[in-house]
Amino acid sequence: MKVPLLLLAGSLVANAALLATLARRPTPPPPALPAPARPAPAPDSAGRLRAALASGQARDLEAAGLDPAAARDLLLGRRLAAVLQRPRPAGGERWWRADPAMGQHREQLRRELGVILGEALGDDAGLAGPGLDFLPPAKQAALRRIDHDYADLRARFGTGGIVLPADQERLRLLAAERERDLAALLSPEERAAYDTRFSPSAAVVRARYGEGLETEEEFRRVFALQRTFDARFPPETAATRNDPAGRQQFAAAQRQLEDDVRAALGEAAYARVRRTQDGDLRNLEGLATRLNLPTDTTARLAAARENFATASQRVQADASLPPDQRRARVQALAAEARTTLTQTLGPEAAEAYARQSPWVTMLQGGLAFSLTPPADLPARAQGMSVFPVLPAGANAAGAVRQAFITESAEGGAGGNRMEVRVLNFSTSGAAPAPNAPPPSGGTQILVTPPRP
Numbered sequence: 001m002k003v004p005l006l007l008l009a010g011s012l013v014a015n016a017a018l019l020a021t022l023a024r025r026p027t028p029p030p031p032a033l034p035a036p037a038r039p040a041p042a043p044d045s046a047g048r049l050r051a052a053l054a055s056g057q058a059r060d061l062e063a064a065g066l067d068p069a070a071a072r073d074l075l076l077g078r079r080l081a082a083v084l085q086r087p088r089p090a091g092g093e094r095w096w097r098a099d100p101a102m103g104q105h106r107e108q109l110r111r112e113l114g115v116i117l118g119e120a121l122g123d124d125a126g127l128a129g130p131g132l133d134f135l136p137p138a139k140q141a142a143l144r145r146i147d148h149d150y151a152d153l154r155a156r157f158g159t160g161g162i163v164l165p166a167d168q169e170r171l172r173l174l175a176a177e178r179e180r181d182l183a184a185l186l187s188p189e190e191r192a193a194y195d196t197r198f199s200p201s202a203a204v205v206r207a208r209y210g211e212g213l214e215t216e217e218e219f220r221r222v223f224a225l226q227r228t229f230d231a232r233f234p235p236e237t238a239a240t241r242n243d244p245a246g247r248q249q250f251a252a253a254q255r256q257l258e259d260d261v262r263a264a265l266g267e268a269a270y271a272r273v274r275r276t277q278d279g280d281l282r283n284l285e286g287l288a289t290r291l292n293l294p295t296d297t298t299a300r301l302a303a304a305r306e307n308f309a310t311a312s313q314r315v316q317a318d319a320s321l322p323p324d325q326r327r328a329r330v331q332a333l334a335a336e337a338r339t340t341l342t343q344t345l346g347p348e349a350a351e352a353y354a355r356q357s358p359w360v361t362m363l364q365g366g367l368a369f370s371l372t373p374p375a376d377l378p379a380r381a382q383g384m385s386v387f388p389v390l391p392a393g394a395n396a397a398g399a400v401r402q403a404f405i406t407e408s409a410e411g412g413a414g415g416n417r418m419e420v421r422v423l424n425f426s427t428s429g430a431a432p433a434p435n436a437p438p439p440s441g442g443t444q445i446l447v448t449p450p451r452p
Helices: 002-024 045-055 058-063 068-084 100-125 137-157 165-185 188-198 200-208 216-232 235-241 244-265 267-277 279-290 297-316 323-345 347-356 358-364
Strands: 368-370 387-389 403-408 417-420 443-447
Touching: 045 058, 045 068, 058 068, 068 100, 100 137, 137 165, 165 188, 188 200, 188 216, 200 216, 216 244, 235 244, 244 267, 267 279, 279 297, 279 347, 297 323, 297 358, 297 368, 297 387, 323 347, 323 358, 347 358, 358 368
Parallel strands: none
Antiparallel strands: 368 387, 403 417, 403 443
């Protein structure tokens, strides 16, 4: 038994020695893994990008690796740069002279830039008026191209001051062709939506009533009336209204249109619309905003104006007072009005407003005024908001009940300036003459004031 034990012990000692020897040796590195296969060379990305740019298509740029927003911006920049780098008409040495060629170039440039921005940015560019979001994108782009093409064609025949009969015929044919293109592009529902937003009748409604129309339904009511009126009096029939009978018919139709608008809107909405049309109140609003006056400034002065209108008419209607006393009492109202204005606006602003305010001017001349349009208000005076009222003695048989009012194109705070230039009224049958000529650029409006 001793021999096997000795052999076992010797084996263990030998194994231990071997393990110690192996531990002292450096560990060999692991076998190298096989190298991954190298991918095939990628196509020329720069070449693909150049080809996509040359195509001018956003989808090709996106396929070349650009995100949609970057593709749109890149194409927009290239298109704008191409337009702006075109040769411009030579200005010549006489730089101070008006250059028709340069004006035409600028108009063409505005149209092209509008189309480019509209196609790239859509309605976000603010170039499509009320917006084309009622149409799918493809039709929006097609409609912009139609408008651009026909604008270019109309510019060739509709400018230059004198339009020849042949030009008028070309314009008529262009309009008919555009109508056919629109009919082919838009469904009946889309065409109705387009006309409600972009027709000439829609533009008239927005310009005349839009600020005071609070709902789409109100706009549509007025639009329907205006479109019927425009169909009855299209622009090409304007020449037929040069004779007295034609002018009278047109004026009567305009007054009827205003009555119809009033009935369609209702008294409350119509009063709101009339207020936004009131140039005198717009001037006050602009002045109050500029001077950072309390928000109720315009409302308080509007109420004061109504009170002075009532008081002045009461004086004018008092036939027991001699004319000179009535005039003096109305002028006293003017002094009170100036005091009210000074207390509300301050001396400087009150003086500036009073100089161009029609109702203050009337009171200072001894003339009463009304805020209600007379029944026979001429069409040209539809934008007026203050109307003269004749004194009691001016309504005798054979008397001429007329006043001249001058209207200038511009006034304070963006409003129209209207001044009463005739404050005397004839009772002999002869028309009164202006006390002074209208200011430069102004026109005279003949108004028949209402009876007090």
